[in-house]
Amino acid sequence: MRELEFAVLGPLEVRESGAPIRLTGMRRRRLLALLLLRFPHTVAREFLVDALWETPPASARQQVHNAIRDLRAALTATTGSGVLSTTATGYRLEVPPEAVDAHRFTEGARAARAARREGREAEAVRLFRSALDLWRGEAFAGIDCPAVSAAAAGLEEERLTAIEELTELRLAAGESATLVAELFSLTAAHPLRDALRGHLMLALHRSGRQADALAVYDEGRRLLVDELGLEPGRDLRRLHTEILTDTQEDRRTPKPPTTDTPTPTSTPPPTRQATEDHHRPTPHTHHGNHLPRDLPDFTGRTAELALLNSETDAHHSTTPLTHPAAPSTIVIDGMGGIGKTALAIHFAHRRTPDHPDGQHYIDLHGFTPDRDPLTPEEALGILLRSDGAPPEEIPTGPAERSAAWRSRQAGRRALLVLDNAADAAQVTPLLPGAGDTLTLITTRRKSAAPDGAHRLTLGPLPQGEAETLFRRVAGESRTYEAARNPRTDTAEEKPRTDASAREPRTTGPAGDSRTNTPAGKPRPATSLARTVTLCGHHPLALRLAATRLRDRPSWTVPDLADRLSTPEGRTALLRTADRDLMSVLALSRTRLPAEAQRLAHLLARHPSTTHDIEAACAITGLAAPLVEHLLDTLLDHNLADEPTPAHVALPLLVRDCAQSWNPPKAPQLQENPRRLTVVA
Structure with a gap:
């Protein structure tokens, strides 16, 4: 099957096996240009209407439909297959990305930059030249449409940047006189681009034309001052000073030493990288990696x-x-x-x-x-x-x-x-x-x-990922008995006195049941599952609890779970010498207004875990609009979840933390014990 090519880096052309396909009518050509702007995505009908008409007529959608039909017929007549499809929202070109020359240019420039970063300068020059050879003139030349003109300006900027980088490479390779004529033309066409002017000055200076190089700088400076009231950029000013004082160094790639010409030992020749970094008008250097280390035991997510x-x-x-x-x-x-x-x-x-x-x-x-x-x-x-x-x-x-x-x-x-x-x-x-x-x-x-x-x-970890993280931190040898000897959380286990033990149990993080079944019978769970649930499936809590188990050889997973079964136990256990979970959670309190702090404290002390607006009003004695605003504040700070619309729940560990808060009492926010009884 013969394939179509779309050329936009110059006058818009469609080619089949290298032969042009004639597209008549400006509207048809505009329509194709707009489809290529959004390629490879679907182009909405509304976008086409707005782009084709400043004031769309009543028949605009029908005219677009008719123009699409004609364009599809013109493109399909030669290929024998559909290259323009209709979707529920608009139209899309069905061709491979490399069929559009703008895509090939962008990818070629990207490959050239990668080669340059890796030190393959000759290949980078070849790739930049191949990419720039795709240009035949101004992008989308002859298409009168604001949306197309904006895209063409963006492509032109990419072309000039690629030219500047290619010229930089050629200067580094030792070219100078052969670049002068080309750079004079480019600088005349784009007089405000410092990089091009700097490259021209450098090429002239290396060709023995110091006076001409200084004249190029003076001309550019006058233009900037007269038209924009600006001085040339820092790099261009520095280059001008070096040429003026004749201290500009040669930026050619140093030749390796030979047996006939030994390298001087007193002053080694400057490396190409050093001279490029010092004299480059527009830097394109590789910058360092400042990221912190990745966790070696990163788990889940x-x-x-x-x-x-x-x-x-x-x-x-x-x-x-x-x-x-x-x-x-x-x-x-x-x-x-x-x-x-x-x-x-x-x-x-x-x-x-x-x-x-x-x-x-x-x-x-x-x-x-x-x-x-x-x-x-x-x-x-x-x-x-x-x-x-x-x-x-x-x-x-x-x-x-x-x-x-x-x-x-x-x-x-x-x-x-x-x-x-x-x-x-x-x-x-x-x-x-x-x-x-x-x-x-x-x-x-x-x-x-x-x-x-x-x-x-980011929410709590799913059950499986939480257990995996716990095992990786504590060590498989410390957790194997939990998997081998499941333990049932029954009423005969150690009594629990926290509010979560008295309340009707709800669904915990990641949908894991932490509670009695509707029939009132406890749900069996392994000790490990119970442990990660009591940690709220919270990564830091899991790490701290697992570290505790790892560092206490006499403890077992059931022992740890029992110690985590009360708010006091969690507060005491989920800390190490340098990390304290409750202190980490309490940092959010410093960004809360006093009324929101007090609300979180009251909700944390209440036996229910989920509250609607009416219940929160009963607990606090506040009007509904203020309660809703304060709940929104807790949600914004990720101190509360919204399991269902208009219902909020404080996560287990946030409740533990907020119970210890003693915020200043807001004048409107007073605890009402009698109302607490009604809600409970």
């Missing part, structure tokens, strides 16, 4: 990792025409100690190969004891320094630092982990504005997600 991979892959598959190099942001929220940071770091390490231009990490201290959260200005200073910015060149002021950070990340494929965020206002100035950067944010608050971010709420 299979569903969450699959979702994160799906979100990231979907972002990377976005067409380069409509969203070239767009940043992506994912927010992971959840209660303290639930494993947000561990998941983010584990996922970041797995996706590092996809983001080779730097992996950054910063703890924003949104919930850190005895210190305030970082301000955006402080955080940006840390990020800029980790990215290699000299201290003297880091601007003052949050707006200026944010602009500098966005400028450094533009065009990169980097990865950024913003850990322990306090709120959206803290993280928004840190987000890149352009470039294929993946940002992972961890926070205890749902509302900390900035606009446009994908959000993942």
